[in-house]
Amino acid sequence: MLFVYGTLRDPELLGAVLGRRARGLAAAAPGFAVVHYPGRIYPALLRRPGAAAHGLVLTDLTPFEIELLDAFEGAEYRRSIVPVMIDGELHEAFAYLLVISAADQPDWSLEHWQAEHKQQVLASERTTADELRLKLIAIRPH
Template sequence: MSLVQPSSRRDGFPDAPDVLFVYGTLQFDAVLKGLLGRVPASTPTSAPEWRAAALEGRVYPGLVAAPGATAAGLLLTDLTNQEWRLLDAFEDDQYDLREVSLTTGKRGLAYIWPDVEVRPENWDSAEFKELHLPAYAARCARIGPRLAAGEAKGE
């Protein structure tokens, strides 16, 4: 008897590339290691016409449409099906998985934030690294195994 794996949001994009553009906390090795137990292969890239916006009351950003802007990030290129499902469970339900164009000429999937609770300034990765990364990575290390076991994110 085979165990049926739950689908991921990515399953809604059968013709999309099997790569994820990350622009916020998922750019940090410690966060990826905590969540996934490893650091996937990645390539630096950017998404034109998008920005990583600071969000009200949150230490992580949201990718929002922004004509003339460019969001810097990484393209995760070797995620497994289980890792896709885990990232879906990790990302807030407000995020919508969509395909975006990248400056490399390629396309990737990205978790897009709705235009709510968005602050006018961009998210500051250096500030996040200095002020929040150790605690955030520790949180990810606590919840990663629970998400992998199919449990709720909770805290």
């Protein structure tokens, strides 16, 4: 399971990256907040006692899609396990956490990103994902 809390919650962007529609369950990560990545238009997941980051848990990803998402998120993030609440039950899921500090950053909003940035970045994100997919396929053993 993968907890997504930022731009990957947008069905159109997630579909562009994966090349298909993924199944997601509403979830929240207790003790975390979604904040602005310093100097970027996308977010970071930051530990914050008393907060709860809302997102989706993707439940039907293939190993190849996890590799693709790892490459898409790049060196700025590392995949780590976080607690998530799904339908009132506590689970563990992977999430992408920053490798740098994002302390004191303001909260980030998917709705604001969708209104202000989505249309400008959707095509380039799709292109980036397509290029990564081809690279990963090329280096996979046959």
